[in-house]
Amino acid sequence: MTTAAIAPPIRAKRVLPGFTLSLGTTLLYLTLIVLIPVLALILKGAEMGPARFWQIISSPRAVAAFQITLTAAAIATVINAVYGLLMAWVLVRYEFPGKRLLDAMMDVPFALPTAVAGLSLTALFSANGWFGQVLEAAGIQVVYTIWGIVLAMAFTSVPFVVRTVQPVLEDLDPALEQAAVTLGAGPFAIFRRVVLPAILPAWMAGCTTAFARSLGEFGAIVFIAGNLPFRTEIAALLAYIRLEEYDYNGAAAIALVLLGFALVLLLASNLLQFWAARYREGQK
Amino acid sequence: MSGAALTYLPGQSRRGPQVLIALAVGLTLVFIAAPLVFIFVRAFAGGWQVYAANILHPMTLHAIWLSTVTALIVVPLNVAFGIAAAWAVAKHRFPGRGLLVTIIEIPFSISPIIAGICYLLLYGRQGILGPWLQANDLQVMFALPGIVLVTMFVTAPFVAREVLPLMQAQGSAQEEAAVTLGASGWQIFTRVTLPNIKWALLYGAVLCTARAVGEFGGVSVVSGNIRGQTNTLPLHVELLFNDLNAVGAFAAASTLTVIAVIALLIKALLEYRTDGSGA
Numbered sequence: 294m295t296t297a298a299i300a301p302p303i304r305a306k307r308v309l310p311g312f313t314l315s316l317g318t319t320l321l322y323l324t325l326i327v328l329i330p331v332l333a334l335i336l337k338g339a340e341m342g343p344a345r346f347w348q349i350i351s352s353p354r355a356v357a358a359f360q361i362t363l364t365a366a367a368i369a370t371v372i373n374a375v376y377g378l379l380m381a382w383v384l385v386r387y388e389f390p391g392k393r394l395l396d397a398m399m400d401v402p403f404a405l406p407t408a409v410a411g412l413s414l415t416a417l418f419s420a421n422g423w424f425g426q427v428l429e430a431a432g433i434q435v436v437y438t439i440w441g442i443v444l445a446m447a448f449t450s451v452p453f454v455v456r457t458v459q460p461v462l463e464d465l466d467p468a469l470e471q472a473a474v475t476l477g478a479g480p481f482a483i484f485r486r487v488v489l490p491a492i493l494p495a496w497m498a499g500c501t502t503a504f505a506r507s508l509g510e511f512g513a514i515v516f517i518a519g520n521l522p523f524r525t526e527i528a529a530l531l532a533y534i535r536l537e538e539y540d541y542n543g544a545a546a547i548a549l550v551l552l553g554f555a556l557v558l559l560l561a562s563n564l565l566q567f568w569a570a571r572y573r574e575g576q577k
Numbered sequence: 578m579s580g581a582a583l584t585y586l587p588g589q590s591r592r593g594p595q596v597l598i599a600l601a602v603g604l605t606l607v608f609i610a611a612p613l614v615f616i617f618v619r620a621f622a623g624g625w626q627v628y629a630a631n632i633l634h635p636m637t638l639h640a641i642w643l644s645t646v647t648a649l650i651v652v653p654l655n656v657a658f659g660i661a662a663a664w665a666v667a668k669h670r671f672p673g674r675g676l677l678v679t680i681i682e683i684p685f686s687i688s689p690i691i692a693g694i695c696y697l698l699l700y701g702r703q704g705i706l707g708p709w710l711q712a713n714d715l716q717v718m719f720a721l722p723g724i725v726l727v728t729m730f731v732t733a734p735f736v737a738r739e740v741l742p743l744m745q746a747q748g749s750a751q752e753e754a755a756v757t758l759g760a761s762g763w764q765i766f767t768r769v770t771l772p773n774i775k776w777a778l779l780y781g782a783v784l785c786t787a788r789a790v791g792e793f794g795g796v797s798v799v800s801g802n803i804r805g806q807t808n809t810l811p812l813h814v815e816l817l818f819n820d821l822n823a824v825g826a827f828a829a830a831s832t833l834t835v836i837a838v839i840a841l842l843i844k845a846l847l848e849y850r851t852d853g854s855g856a
Contacts (some may be wrong), residue, residue, distance in 0.1 A: 309765070333695055376608075398842055409833050413616050425588075496609065532694060555683075555691070
């Protein structure tokens, strides 16, 4: 909080050495590892031509896969918007025993390999697992349904919401809320009129990243989804299947659509974060 | 910062916070903690001896070895990249800084499957570089280089993401002071910057390790899943799972989980230290 408030010194531009070396290394690494491979995919799309591309992505199975992926990711994001905000709020505003541990738990989905998460969630929610037993008795099936996909997506993407909202909440001066209390505002009015406007850009940025992550998730989902075409087959998996059939055009076309989504969402998230930073500066 | 958390607002009921805390703890126990604990519960379901037998199975050992080699190559390169990127962005101003940060984050938003497909289209037999690679008898896909490359793609942002915000928050005043005292670039980095960022760097490196050994989607595209040859640990987990060897799958998964837990412990230690120093 103290450090964030200090504006970067506006002085001589290149005081510190190593600019060329560090920027050169960064650009080289990014070009070789990230940009050129992504370019290879885009070139493949260009080579394919728009007619063929459209034919592949408008095939019934691909459309179904995109629908399932988007629907599940949207539900997972709504869940995480609420759960992530709750976690950020509780971790910033209250003191209670075990808070540190709870905070550390929010990094679990980040550190745990997705295949491991998928394996564990599948076993937990299958008919003989800890939670599956209870849910099965209530007539709810999670594993091998879209809810399994939602669960896997929500698990892997929740840290993005929590970790984006947390620092903004930490910066939010409780005096504003206290002032609202003295003016007679109830808890909901305070949240809606004082807290929400301040955290909205960051919250939306976090949700956008979580949505993007959900769209791209693979490892956790293949275990739990059952992967039935038209029912529980996600777009990333369909691309993978096309690849195994040596249908490189099919894989590339689906991958290009996912890439498009990812880049648009990444841009949106960055614009939101930029807006959030501007908003916070404006507060000071 | 923590003072704010302690002040309860006058007139605010105490029950609200209690309900919210209970809800947060309950949901986290069910959705986050249970899957973590469950891996060890299932891995040790047959006792220590079954566990050891599963881990010491030649195929599992080979998968562990392959994933370890991958991490040993990827993590140092990623650490170097992370430091370079953070140094360039945090300590200097240049046009396109924002764009650079966005590009660093690309692998976060892109599905690992897409990453795998990109690499296949570049280095695969029918890929852009395919004919050249074949003419020179170089095997990238379905071999260690492909696994390493795609893992580098997927884990690219991890170190930079931990180090960059810290470097930005700390500013450059200490380094600038070192310059006026006549320190060389290397001296500034090792004596001033490195001690300031070492814990975040360590956390980033361990997190990167956890994700490097655990990378699944991208690697499953480029590895070809050749049993005993290009089968990394997470692919082996899937293989055992599909073979209906659940205990074996969980035993293999537990080794990956241990690395994740180490990452979390370092993070906890890091936060404990930063809080303690009054930052």
